[in-house]
Amino acid sequence: MKSIHVKLPDGKVTEVASGAKVGELAASLGVNSNVIAAKIDGTQVDLERALSRDCTLDWIPLDSSEGVDILRHSTAHLMAQAVQSLFPGTQVTIGPTIEDGFYYDFKRDASFTPEELQKIEDRMRELARSNLKVIREEMPRQKAIQLFRKLGEEYKVAILEEIPDETVSLYRQGDWVDLCRGPHVPSTGVIRAFKLISVAGAYWRGDERNEMLQRIYGTSWPTEEALREYLRLLEEAKKRDHRRLGKELGLFMVSDTIGPGLPLWLPKGAIVRSILERYIVDLERSLGYEHVYTPQLARVELYQRSGHWDHFKDNMYPPMVFEDKEELVLRPMNCPHHVMIYQHELRSYRDLPLRLAELGTMYRYERSGVLSGLSRVRAMTLNDAHIFCLPEQIQSETVSVLRLIERVYRDFGFTDFWYRLSLRDAKDKGKFVDNDAMWDNAERCLRQALAEVGIQYKEAEGEAAYYGPKIDVQLRDVLGHSETLSTVQLDFYLPERFGLEYVAKDGQRRRPVMIHRGVISTMERMMAFLIEHYAGNFPLWLSPVQIKVMTVTDQQKDYGQKVFDKLKVGGWRVEFDDRNEKLSYKIRAAQLAKIPYAVVIGDREVKDQTVSPRRRGGETLKAMAVEDFVQTLKSEVARELGNELSGSGG
RNA sequence: GCCACCCUAGCUCAGUCGGUAGAGCAACUGAUUCGUAAUCAGUAGGUCGCCGGUUCGAAUCCGGCGGGUGGCUCCA
Structure with a gap:
């Protein structure tokens, strides 16, 4: 039997019998069991691929970017298998991976309901648990066309008719088969942490003149923790969504009566806009x-x-x-x-x-x-x-x-x-x-x-x-x-x-x-x-309201008003909260409104003729004279404008 | 524009099988005067997106329209 030389990732060269499988070599070397595929001279292959010539070999672990991509592709297959077992007559089309997930487009007259999505996910878990071996098979293109024609998969036939290669590869798991270049995970048991996200319409071949297919989006991760973390990040992102924050912070609105896509800028949003306009116009004028x-x-x-x-x-x-x-x-x-x-x-x-x-x-x-x-x-x-x-x-x-x-x-x-x-x-x-x-x-x-x-x-x-x-x-x-x-x-x-x-x-x-x-x-x-x-936390220079002056009790209203007036006259965007509420209630309101500074005024401040500023986020500054507070504000704006607007770093 | 889903008080959301609506927050009133993320009590607030249908009776079922969300397509 011929033997061949395989250069391993660590640079060592090992000798194996020609025809040995990549996975067997991995097992004999005791490489990490996390390895789900490999690369022969840079080309991705399954672990079942036989080594037939001298080559350089790289492992693809499940948690590498290539590994995750393969995992997602295999998850798309698993989903297609589940769909076809649950809904016979549904045709498969294409099912690629995308950033953070995958989708698969199906031809089915009815669309998928949320309940059906859940059923599909359940079936996927069953199929994953039964740990079906994923087997690659090569065959002449014409034979594959016959096979898929017999299966009633018109879209696969259409795809096959455009493939230039005369040999194509299929992947089988259980009784299910799909046309696919691969590679895939060795068995469905590797697929553990996944979730189907949504259903959407999508045109065949992305052309709106073509019929509409049913697309199911999903995501898949190497571990449950990674999946949970991804879903958590999605939730976090939703909280930053400008449509949500725009509403919460009173920046803009859209009115059905006026019309869709015709937003109205509310007073607070208008302030930010006018600052931006001044910024860019000044900058442009300075550049001719x-x-x-x-x-x-x-x-x-x-x-x-x-x-x-x-x-x-x-x-x-x-x-x-x-x-x-x-x-x-x-x-x-x-x-x-x-x-x-x-x-x-x-x-x-x-x-x-x-x-x-x-x-x-x-x-x-x-x-x-x-x-x-x-x-x-x-x-x-x-x-x-x-x-x-x-x-x-x-x-x-x-x-x-x-x-x-x-x-x-x-x-x-x-x-x-x-x-x-x-x-x-x-x-x-x-x-x-x-x-x-x-x-x-x-x-x-x-x-x-x-x-x-x-x-x-x-x-x-x-x-x-x-x-x-x-x-x-x-x-x-x-x-x-x-x-x-x-x-x-x-x-x-x-x-x-x-x-x-x-x-x-x-x-x-x-x-x-x-x-x-x-x-x-x-x-x-x-x-x-x-x-x-900014997640709604505008820097001081851009913030629609920069300061909220608030009193501890009604006793400080007069002094609070004086502080408010002084700041207002000084050109600061300031609001006065003199409501008969507890300080912590007012602090909370200012924090939720994402106002950079709360200025607290209680008996001590009245007595000492000072203010006690609190930064958005919770940092409290020592009590200081209003003039000193204004200096603090000025230097903060200068720092923001200096750093942000001169581009000098920071 | 196309596919799916959604639309209940200012906001976030409940509302079982069809029997003409409920909470929390916000608002308002009163009490409280309380120092760094929610004091208590009360009041008011809705043609359940709109139009039509089925029904003795529709927030609930059906149809149409409008708007939104996620995609597709488009994207100067």
């Missing part, structure tokens, strides 16, 4: 942006000219018609308005780059199913700017926008984000402007800028704007959804459509380039992120 105001209505012709009407109509509200003459639309974007400002006078190359910025309110018709709190709305105010520049300024302008984005994120302490280079889908002719040279050029410019700043990014085909490619910055909300916060879009198209010109050094008329950019997104979405980011 000029702010403008433009109207929210425009003639339809404007958008026909800009191309929005052809490419963006589905997201626009229908026009308002006046006496069959004039048609006006609510604007979905203000780039054409800024184009008009550019064209208002003859521009010289010396005027460029011209950076026009606006906090502009836009209206976009979003399909009802996608609306969500403040992060997905139909009326929104964008932190928008359009940079008109010379072609040779593209890179430096793009770089400075990227630096601005990085600066702002540092200021607010955002760390969980990534860059996406969004490109067109060249096959989708209707969706994107058709001009290959223009797209290629724009794409090259963006790549160069990203390289200059040294930014890592992922590419996404089909995510571009209709007029050009863009760099998007994706942030994750507390529930794990990724949303675009910032964007830099390069546009050769609108300048062409509107015939923009500048007078070059040689006196010739030339065409400028436009860069569309948004840094803090819309005020709505930024607010949503900030609420979740």
